[in-house]
Amino acid sequence: MLGLILTEKEMKEIEYLLKREMDEILFDFEDERxxxxxxxxxxxxxxxxxxxxxxxxxxxxxxxxxxxxxxx
Structure with missing residues (x-):
């Protein structure tokens, strides 16, 4: 198990990156090619x-x- 200490700003940045990546994958799921x-x-x-x-x-x-x- 690992621990990580983040500031609020860093936490928001990680949240933003995860959302952006998941949105991109969700968009690609719809591509039938x-x-x-x-x-x-x-x-x-x-x-x-x-x-x-x-x-x-x-x-x-x-x-x-x-x-x-x-x-x-």
Whole structure:
């Protein structure tokens, strides 16, 4: 287990970066030109980013980033 001490400004920056990356992945999920294998790895990456995001934000802020369904 690791610990990390951040200032409020640093925390907001990390939150912003995570949101931006998750938004980009969500946008790419809609692109039908992207192969299934790539989308599967995108799902894995999104899950990791969402876990990090969940650790630093309130539940109310997470709602819009909860995936409705997994890509099939």
């Amino acid at each position: 992207i192969d299934y294998v790539v989308k599967r790895s995108m799902e894995e990456r999104y899950a990791i980013l969402f876990q990090l995001f969940s650790r630093i934000t309130a539940p109310v802020d997470r709602v819009q980033y909860i995936r409705k369904r997994m890509h099939k």
